[in-house]
Amino acid sequence: MVEGLKHTVFEKPIWARVEDSNENFDLYLLNYDKIDIGLLENGLASLEKMTKSIRQSFSRQALEAFKKFFNDIHNPDYTPVLKYRAYFVLSKWVKPASDLSPYKNSPLKHEAEKFWDILFCAPLNKRLDEWDSNGRIVPENFNLWWNEQLKCQQQSVEIWPEDKFKNIQKSRQEQAKKLSREELRKRAARAPRKAVIRYVSSKQRERNEEVSEYAKRRAAGICELCNCAAPFFSKDGTPYLESHHIVWLSKGGEDAIENTVALCPNCHRKMHVLDFKQDRLVLTQKVK
Numbered sequence: 001m002v003e004g005l006k007h008t009v010f011e012k013p014i015w016a017r018v019e020d021s022n023e024n025f026d027l028y029l030l031n032y033d034k035i036d037i038g039l040l041e042n043g044l045a046s047l048e049k050m051t052k053s054i055r056q057s058f059s060r061q062a063l064e065a066f067k068k069f070f071n072d073i074h075n076p077d078y079t080p081v082l083k084y085r086a087y088f089v090l091s092k093w094v095k096p097a098s099d100l101s102p103y104k105n106s107p108l109k110h111e112a113e114k115f116w117d118i119l120f121c122a123p124l125n126k127r128l129d130e131w132d133s134n135g136r137i138v139p140e141n142f143n144l145w146w147n148e149q150l151k152c153q154q155q156s157v158e159i160w161p162e163d164k165f166k167n168i169q170k171s172r173q174e175q176a177k178k179l180s181r182e183e184l185r186k187r188a189a190r191a192p193r194k195a196v197i198r199y200v201s202s203k204q205r206e207r208n209e210e211v212s213e214y215a216k217r218r219a220a221g222i223c224e225l226c227n228c229a230a231p232f233f234s235k236d237g238t239p240y241l242e243s244h245h246i247v248w249l250s251k252g253g254e255d256a257i258e259n260t261v262a263l264c265p266n267c268h269r270k271m272h273v274l275d276f277k278q279d280r281l282v283l284t285q286k287v288k
């Protein structure tokens with residue numbers, strides 16, 4: 001897998017497949033902007049170089065077809081849907097990349113796989129490994145392979161439900177609290193420095209901005225819980241307060257001015273962490 005493609009979310013497939021009456025397959029490039037053409041061209045250049053230096057050559061026809069493909073892409077008359085005779089081309093160039101015996105450790109195989117990754121933005125997890133007597137891809141294999149590619153393109157990223165994400169994070173937090181300071185220091189020092197990226201789907205409630213703005217105007221720069229002035233001014237010059245629902249929307253509270261207060265960030269956090277009944281009573285009095 002080529003670095004940088006791993007975390008890309010593909011909502012739509014990049015390629016569409018159309019079969020003609022002669023059982024040839026055309027792949028149509030649907031989402032041109034999803035493919036890094038610069039990377040692809042570099043990949044092709046490496047492949048060409050390898051093909052010259054290695055006796056078992058990468059198909060000339062395949063190289064020519066890919067060059068034509070790039071020309072088409074750079075053509076000013078280019079349309080987003082680009083027809084591409086994939087069946088022909090794939091049958092000519094896949095074999096060296098997939099046939100493990102003579103090419104197992106060859107740089108050609110490595111380059112061809114890299115090129116493949118960039119072209120399809122999906123890992124080569126299912127190889128096309130059978131050909132007919134003319135060295136062409138067997139149509140049934142193409143179907144199997146294609147379905148696999150489609151799956152990879154559409155599900156290249158696992159989307160977690162928000163609960164799963166929060167629960168895992170929370171249980172790790174609890175584990176961390178149990179460790180001694182010395183143990184924590186050791187573990188923290190050797191932890192990977194790059195945060196793991198997760199894609200999470202969450203349910204969001206749309207809130208009424210007029211209700212929120214009204215609560216802030218009513219508060220006039222003073223937190224409705226601690227009665228202190230807002231800690232700073234926003235860039236637009238207004239005192240910074242946050243709106244909060246006394247009875248949370250997630251607990252069935254209404255998005256209405258009788259349930260909405262304006263709080264300083266500290267008090268807002270406090271309400272979300274502790275939500276003391278006493279504090280709720282104070283706020284309820286304020287909105288009356």
Ligand SMILES: [Zn+2]
Pocket residue numbers: 223224225226227228263264265266267268
């Ligand atoms: Zn406050």
Ligand SMILES: [Zn+2]
Pocket residue numbers: 243244245268271272
């Ligand atoms: Zn809140």
